[in-house]
Amino acid sequence: MDKKHVEDRLRQFETLCRERGLPLTIQRREILKTILQRDDHPAAEEVYEAVKDRLPGLSRTTVYRVLEALVDLGVVRRLHHPGPNARFDAKISRHHHLVCRLCHRVIDLESPALDNLKLPSIGSQGFKVEDYSVHIVGICGECAKKEGLGIRD
Numbered sequence: 210m211d212k213k214h215v216e217d218r219l220r221q222f223e224t225l226c227r228e229r230g231l232p233l234t235i236q237r238r239e240i241l242k243t244i245l246q247r248d249d250h251p252a253a254e255e256v257y258e259a260v261k262d263r264l265p266g267l268s269r270t271t272v273y274r275v276l277e278a279l280v281d282l283g284v285v286r287r288l289h290h291p292g293p294n295a296r297f298d299a300k301i302s303r304h305h306h307l308v309c310r311l312c313h314r315v316i317d318l319e320s321p322a323l324d325n326l327k328l329p330s331i332g333s334q335g336f337k338v339e340d341y342s343v344h345i346v347g348i349c350g351e352c353a354k355k356e357g358l359g360i361r362d
């Protein structure tokens with residue numbers, strides 16, 4: 210996300226906290242900022258690694274708690290894609306993901322065609338669709354390259 214967009218989102222978050230009467234702690238701000246600045250969908254551990262030097266005394270538990278709070282507030286999404294760890298995404302508009310089954314990299318995919326999928330009629334099952342996102346599993350470019358080298362060796 211570019212710098213201006215990150216600043217905009219942080220300002221929106223400040224407003225949201227004020228409206229809800231939530232304290233805007235430095236931890237919340239820094240953790241959100243970190244996720245906004247990255248597009249690699251970090252797991253909680255990666256967020257912790259990225260912010261721990263800037264926030265002395267920060268514990269993993271606090272990072273987990275703040276991530277939960279950010280998800281509850283709707284400013285960050287938790288990805289429900291397969292993989293060993295929950296991943297977090299600050300891009301909250303509808304988009305899709307390419308998931309590498311070897312390195313578990315998650316790459317954003319913009320696709321108007323997927324945004325406008327005609328979903329089968331699910332209402333009869335009493336299920337109300339709120340949102341959806343498509344994940345496409347495969348092997349990323351980098352892993353494909355590595356695999357290719359492996360074969361040549």
Ligand SMILES: [Zn+2]
Nearest residue numbers: 309312349352
């Ligand atoms: Zn990969």
Ligand SMILES: [Zn+2]
Nearest residue numbers: 298300304317
């Ligand atoms: Zn994403």
